[in-house]
Amino acid sequence: MQDIGERLKQLVRIFRRESHHLLDSERTTVYGADAMLTVLQLVMAQVNKQQGGEFRAALSDVLLAWKRLLVDKLGLRPLDDEVAPGQGRDVILEAYEAFLKRSNAVDLVHVLTMCRQLRDHSDLPGDLVNPVELYEFLADSTEVSAAPSTPPAKSRACNWQVKSAVRSVFCSYLSLLVNAKDDLALARTLDVPSRALGRQTFTDVRHAAGRTGMSLFLAVTSFVRAIQLGGKGYAPAPSDPLRKHIKGLSAYVRFLDNLEDILGETADPSVCGSKLVRAIRGALVKAYDSGDVCAAAQEIAKQLEEEICKLHRVQKDSAHAAGTGISPARPKAHAVNRATAYAGRESVKVLLALLDEEAAAQPCANKADLLSEDRPGLDGSRGTSVVTLFRSPEVSKGSSPEPLKKRAQSRPDPLKPKTGPRAIRSQFACTYRKEEEPPLNRVLHFPSSSQAPTCVHPAPKAKSGAAPVAEPSEVPLPGRGDANPLRAPKKTAKKRKRADAASDNEPPEKKKQTAKSRVKSSTAKRKKMIAGQTTLTGFFRV
Known part of the structure; x- marks a missing residue:
């Protein structure tokens, strides 16, 4: 059996x-x-x-x-x-x-x-x-x-996997020549060899095929044909997602067009099969530098050429035994692509027989x-x-938000005063006296009335060198002298004691200054030096 x-x-x-x-x-x-x-x-x-x-x-x-x-x-x-x-x-x-x-x-x-x-x-x-x-x-x-196989020799396992993948690519290209609706074959050959057509391209092709109700290969072919021959009125819209992949899709369709030209122009199925296999082998060898891929492509191409020649001889012998060279399965009008009605029909029959034996393996x-x-x-x-x-x-939805901890640390504190960049001071900055920055409690901005300060800072005291301001009641009226009836009444004994007590609390050196003493005190203030100024002044003194 x-x-x-x-x-x-x-x-x-x-x-x-x-x-x-x-x-x-x-x-x-x-x-x-x-x-x-x-x-x-x-x-x-x-x-x-x-x-x-x-x-x-x-x-x-x-x-x-x-x-x-x-x-x-x-x-x-x-x-x-x-x-x-x-x-x-x-x-x-x-x-x-x-x-x-x-x-x-x-x-x-x-x-x-x-x-x-x-x-x-x-x-x-x-x-x-x-x-x-x-x-x-x-x-x-x-x-x-x-579980994945673990053969003893890794080189043999790699060689077997590469051969299996290369043979699948060969058969997928040949399958697209005889059946343009084979979506599985297009998925295996769209980016082999590499044409910069990845998952995003394949997804866009699937969406385009779903909108038009066509197969994946026909969706790719119709898009490229519309770009090449459509003109202004029939060309795809600029917003078409496939426009981003037009270079790779055009290269893919061009390669399959070359294979179909070989299929339609070569009458002998054996010669046609050899040319097809060699064209696919050349594309793989040119695209991949790996020695395993090149060796596998050479070996698989040789095997397929021998199998195609053998199948062609079997079909020729069976046709002569039957007494006619016409196959009972006559092609229908809608099932014939391009020039395969005459020269390519016998080659298609051989390719179908090859794919059938591959399926029964x-x-x-x-x-x-x-x-x-x-x-x-x-x-x-x-x-x-x-x-x-x-x-x-x-699909990327934008950058993900930062963690809450980082966002809280980067958020500015409303109660913290904003400090600008520190100015660069020269080595002589100590010789120039500048007003110091007000303390922190003077610049706080409280966000609500409940956080307002509970104390009010007293007004600054008047400087010792400033002239006292006379009260309105003590200003003499012009032309009246000391006989001013609006003059303030004399102080009582109790008020005089309070004034004497207040004068005792004041520093003893605080006396009325004349114009001459006022000039001397201002000169002494100018000559007063801060800490460290004496050393620097003596150092730079000529």
């Missing part, structure tokens, strides 16, 4: 040959086990986001939902408690089927179901693969690992390596998985 892998490949060939009875397009992509699991992880992350959570899906939840999905689609009974019906099962299944429909793709379960339907209407062989065998093949129940044994969101890319950067790419980047 043949191996399950060989029988599954034969089943896919039958599906491809007879799919025109059930499908409208002959360019439908078949998703293998790894692609099915990736789509399931992406769909679960979207459902979690819609239900108010984060755009994430735990590895254990994905593996459990994977078994439930296969059981439901294959119509099997739950084999154990782990695949029992769970909450949100119908929502996940509906979202999964919607993603495949948008991408014009089918999975291996759909292939088995359609082949069983076609068997009732044509002379097809019996069940090459039964549902239980397909479940065991897809679920890989014999070797399910939930053995699935990845370690699910953690496949579903890890922190898996490295070809350039060595982390976080290049499809789920990370589909997750919208966080």
Whole structure:
């Protein structure tokens, strides 16, 4: 009995040959086990986001939902408690089927179901693969690992991961040539090699595709075509978010245009496949300096060239055995792109056969390596998985406020006087006497009347050298002399005693000063020196 892998490949060939009875397009992509699991992880992350959570899906939840999905689609009974019906099962299944429909793709379960339907209407062989065998093949129940693999040699592990990533890039580019609606293929090739198109660009492309109802690739192509050929009336608005990424998107579309030109202008499928593979290999080798990437690109390109030549010979032999060179699956008008109606049709059939065999290949044994969101890319950067790419980047809401402690410390104290910058004093500042700043209690500004000072400072005393001011009652009237009737009465004995007591409290040297003594006292004040002035004066005296 043949191996399950060989029988599954034969089943896919039958599906491809007879799919025109059930499908409208002959360019439908078949998703293998790894692609099915990736789509399931992406769909679960979207459902979690819609239900108010984060755009994430735990590895254990994905593996459990994977078994439930296969059981439901294959119509099997739950084999154990782990695949029992769970909450949100119908929502996940509906979202999964919607993603495949948008991408014009089918999975291996759909292939088995359609082949069983076609068997009732044509002379097809019996069940090459039964549902239980397909479940065991897809679920890989014999070797399910939930931890990253740790091979003994790191160089071998790195080499294996790079080869797997490079082969995925090759197949994704070829898939876009035959199916422009394959969103998974665009996600894997948009920024490989690097075109400065990151998560923000992919998010803007998804939003543009959602507004127009097109696939991701058609949204990118229509935007670039409108920029190139639209003119003033049909060009995208200046506020279009994709205008920020026009350089990288134009380079991406230009590269795919070159691949489509090769596909439409080369008649021989073997030569066409070799040119396509070499063009992709050249882009990867030119963009990456890593020796592992260049070596993997050379090796994968050689393998794909050999596989394309082999598939072309098989199709040619089968066509001669059937007696006609025309495939039963005739292309429809809406399914033909550009110049592929004549020269490129045979090449498209070979590419589809190559992608079908890739889908029927053995699935990845370690699910953690496949579903890890922190898996490295070809350039060595982390976080290049499809789920990370589909997750919208966080929008910055401005700078976060400072902690309360820092804000309280930086706030000025209303009761603290504002002190300006201290003036720079020269070494001779002590020779100049200046008025000192008033004390702190003189400049406080109290915010309310309840905090006003309770004492009032007395008025400053008059200087000793100032002339006394005569009272109005003692000023003699002009022309009257001492015989002024308004003169103040003489002091009584009691008042005289009070005046004498007040005079006793005054310093004894305080006497009435004449004009001559007043001049002497002012001269003495000027000659009075402050502390330290005598030393400096003597030092600078000539």
